[in-house]
Amino acid sequence: MNPLPRWADLVLLPLVSLLVALLAAGAVVALVGQDPLLVIQVLVQGAFGSARGISYTLYYATTFVFTGLAVAVAFHGGLFNIGGEGQATMGGLGTGLVALWWSAFLPGWAMLPLMMVAGVMFGLAWAAVPAYLQAYRGSHVVITTIMFNFIASSVLVYLLVNHLRPKGSMSVESVEFAESAKLPGMHQALAWLGVEWPSSPLNLSVLLALLAAVLIYLFLWRTRAGYQLRAVGSSPSAAEYAGINARHQVLIAMSISGALAGLVGMNEIAGVSGKLLLEYVSGAGFTGIAVALMGRNHPLGIVLASLLFGALFQGGAEVAFEVRGFSRDMVVMLQGFIVLFSGAMTYVIAPQLGRVLVWVSRPFAKSAASGAAHG
Numbered sequence: 001m002n003p004l005p006r007w008a009d010l011v012l013l014p015l016v017s018l019l020v021a022l023l024a025a026g027a028v029v030a031l032v033g034q035d036p037l038l039v040i041q042v043l044v045q046g047a048f049g050s051a052r053g054i055s056y057t058l059y060y061a062t063t064f065v066f067t068g069l070a071v072a073v074a075f076h077g078g079l080f081n082i083g084g085e086g087q088a089t090m091g092g093l094g095t096g097l098v099a100l101w102w103s104a105f106l107p108g109w110a111m112l113p114l115m116m117v118a119g120v121m122f123g124l125a126w127a128a129v130p131a132y133l134q135a136y137r138g139s140h141v142v143i144t145t146i147m148f149n150f151i152a153s154s155v156l157v158y159l160l161v162n163h164l165r166p167k168g169s170m171s172v173e174s175v176e177f178a179e180s181a182k183l184p185g186m187h188q189a190l191a192w193l194g195v196e197w198p199s200s201p202l203n204l205s206v207l208l209a210l211l212a213a214v215l216i217y218l219f220l221w222r223t224r225a226g227y228q229l230r231a232v233g234s235s236p237s238a239a240e241y242a243g244i245n246a247r248h249q250v251l252i253a254m255s256i257s258g259a260l261a262g263l264v265g266m267n268e269i270a271g272v273s274g275k276l277l278l279e280y281v282s283g284a285g286f287t288g289i290a291v292a293l294m295g296r297n298h299p300l301g302i303v304l305a306s307l308l309f310g311a312l313f314q315g316g317a318e319v320a321f322e323v324r325g326f327s328r329d330m331v332v333m334l335q336g337f338i339v340l341f342s343g344a345m346t347y348v349i350a351p352q353l354g355r356v357l358v359w360v361s362r363p364f365a366k367s368a369a370s371g372a373a374h375g
Helices: 004-033 038-047 052-076 082-104 109-138 141-164 186-192 203-224 224-234 236-241 245-262 263-271 282-293 297-320 328-342 344-372
Strands: none
Touching: 004 038, 004 052, 004 297, 004 328, 004 344, 038 052, 038 282, 038 297, 052 082, 052 186, 052 224, 052 245, 052 263, 052 282, 082 141, 082 245, 082 263, 082 344, 109 141, 109 263, 141 328, 141 344, 186 344, 203 224, 203 245, 203 263, 203 297, 224 236, 224 245, 245 263, 263 344, 282 297, 282 328, 297 328
């Protein structure tokens, strides 16, 4: 079968996969005695039916854009980076350490960029080690990034418990940052413009996520360096024959990937908690894999998929609260169906979709051929 057109692969296939996932999840919901239409209605209303719901949806989506882009860049370099969880953890650690050290005497205009750079560099460094091990020592990046997730978590626990926690405190968290290290919330930013908006965790890092998506698109498809990275991802041997150093591209792809994951700290640490604490990543690194799959590893698709998963997280919480007998576990089941159908089942759906497109386009092709013959 011929491959799908680019537009169908990026837009139509994810939409069909989502529809099939919702139908499958709806069937399971009906089997357990719930009304699928009611569940979907409450979910959509909870995610997009109010300013506060939209804010929470965008807040979750911001983190998923960072981790989804991280997975996508590595994928285009021929790598499967499943270490976004650890890289985001270390990025948040870098963001928090800079805030703890300097926020008491640096103004916000200097503090916030330093925190961002620290998060980027910590995430980059944490990803560069597995990249080096694969490029120059033959260790597979999937195995090493899994291991580094556990190591990052352990490092954070050790530092918080033994060094960063205030004396006498039973809470495993640092002291609160000074105001200069806190990223303004979106409700605050809109208030400066005279727009009233409800308070929520949504903060200015949502703009940073959109900027990252644009820059990654320009890098991958509008620069020579991005072309070289994608060439190695498509065929390392052909790229080597063309004079591209595949080992260097492994380091570049994973470093950019880790840097993107490290930006999670700006949303979660600088934008919400205002202090260093445990579990601020909360599985976002793994959700980023599903986001990248759903978005076909394209920045625009990743932004849209992040909105979908943000809506599932926010709307799912509303469903678990509003719909009697519908537990949070059922929401996780819905997310699982979407991951399944946007990942593995895509390869089952794509051939069928290709046949449908050929069947639909056949009359138009015959008409065009007939017109050319008469002309």
